[in-house]
Amino acid sequence: MEKIKIITxxxxxxxxxxxxxxxxxxxxxxxxxxxxxxxxxxxxxTSKLLEIMDTDGVFPTTMQVNPQRHYECFKKYLEEGxxxxxxxxxxxxxxxxxxxxxxxxxxxxxxxxxxxxxNVTSGLGVLVLKACRLRDAGYDxxxxxxxxxxxxxxVKSAIAFNRLDNLIKGGRLSKAAGTIGNILGIKLxxxxxxxxxxxxxxxxxxxxxxxxxxxxxxxxxxxxxxTSILLYIGENEVRELLEDTYxxxxxxIECEAGCVVGxxxxxxxxxxxxxxE
Numbered sequence: 001m002e003k004i005k006i007i008t009x010x011x012x013x014x015x016x017x018x019x020x021x022x023x024x025x026x027x028x029x030x031x032x033x034x035x036x037x038x039x040x041x042x043x044x045x046t047s048k049l050l051e052i053m054d055t056d057g058v059f060p061t062t063m064q065v066n067p068q069r070h071y072e073c074f075k076k077y078l079e080e081g082x083x084x085x086x087x088x089x090x091x092x093x094x095x096x097x098x099x100x101x102x103x104x105x106x107x108x109x110x111x112x113x114x115x116x117x118x119n120v121t122s123g124l125g126v127l128v129l130k131a132c133r134l135r136d137a138g139y140d141x142x143x144x145x146x147x148x149x150x151x152x153x154x155v156k157s158a159i160a161f162n163r164l165d166n167l168i169k170g171g172r173l174s175k176a177a178g179t180i181g182n183i184l185g186i187k188l189x190x191x192x193x194x195x196x197x198x199x200x201x202x203x204x205x206x207x208x209x210x211x212x213x214x215x216x217x218x219x220x221x222x223x224x225x226x227t228s229i230l231l232y233i234g235e236n237e238v239r240e241l242l243e244d245t246y247x248x249x250x251x252x253i254e255c256e257a258g259c260v261v262g263x264x265x266x267x268x269x270x271x272x273x274x275x276x277e
Contacts, residue, residue, distance in 0.1 A: 002083055003081050004084075006022070007026075007073065007077075007085070007087070008025075009088060010028040010029050010041045011040070011089045011094075011120050012122070012124040013125055013255060013256075013258050014255065015253065015255040022132035024128060024132065027069060027073060028040040029063060029260045031062055031063075032061045040259045040260045044259055046258060047234075049262050050262060050266075053263075060259075062260045062264075064094050065100075070104075074103055078109060078111060078112075083112070084113070085113050085131055086113065087131060089117060089120045089124055092118070097114070100114045118152055118192075119152070121273070122157070123157050126155060126226065131147075131148050134148075151275060155273070155274075155276075156216075157274075158201075158213040158272060159270070160188075160210070161187070161188060162267060186203065187203050189212045201216070206238055206241065207241065210242055214245060217272055223274065226251070228246075228272060228273065228275070229254070229255065230252060230272050231254075231257055231273060233256060233262050233268065236268040246272065
């Protein structure tokens with residue numbers, strides 16, 4: 001049987017117990033605050049990041065995983081006899097995917113599959129979990145890569161945000177869309193489509209935001225054969241409302257976003273990520 005290593009980046013936002021269970025290699029992105037740099041999920045926690053952003057009024061910057069770090073990771077596992085499935089965050093939101101491709105070219109091997117998930121945060125996470133389950137079910141290297149690529153268009157998400165300032169500052173959302181939401185007190189429900197964030201609904205109030213997310217998931221249909229993720233950043237009322245529906249439901253896991261995603265979302269964001277039926 002082939003030895004296959006599943007590798008991703010910290011913006012997959014998977015809980016540590018899940019990472020350990022499936023033996024996933026996670027390459028952390030960098031979070032820069034002033035003149036200090038932190039490894040996402042290792043050197044700084046999400047709660048500490050949010051505290052700094054709230055109290056100091058700073059907007060951290062984030063930095064991709066560069067080709068050299070990909071190269072060193074890939075080389076290590078190739079030397080141990082593994083074939084590598086690298087599932088990276090959307091190439092439209094970060095240069096991390098291109099860095100992984102450069103590292104693969106440097107190693108001149110066909111034993112690495114670098115996949116652009118066209119997703120970020122738990123949308124990337126559900127693809128990583130699917131790859132792990134396929135590996136553990138005995139699928140070979142080529143078949144896992146093929147299945148993941150075919151699944152990408154079927155990854156769906158709906159996320160509500162408290163405020164949109166950080167998404168605008170980080171270039172994840174147009175200023176026009178974000179300004180309307182903030183001025184009118186409207187909560188925008190965003191999804192990730194073709195690798196970018198777009199608005200799918202506009203509502204007033206927390207309860208309507210939660211209802212919009214639930215309606216979206218119900219209309220699209222959540223696959224019962226795949227893991228789905230309830231993601232949150234900081235304490236928020238939308239999370240509490242969604243938990244009433246999804247907590248302890250088979251096939252769902254819950255986790256808090258890491259520091260890179262938290263930088264762009266700010267506190268109070270919450271949503272679900274799943275593979276459609």
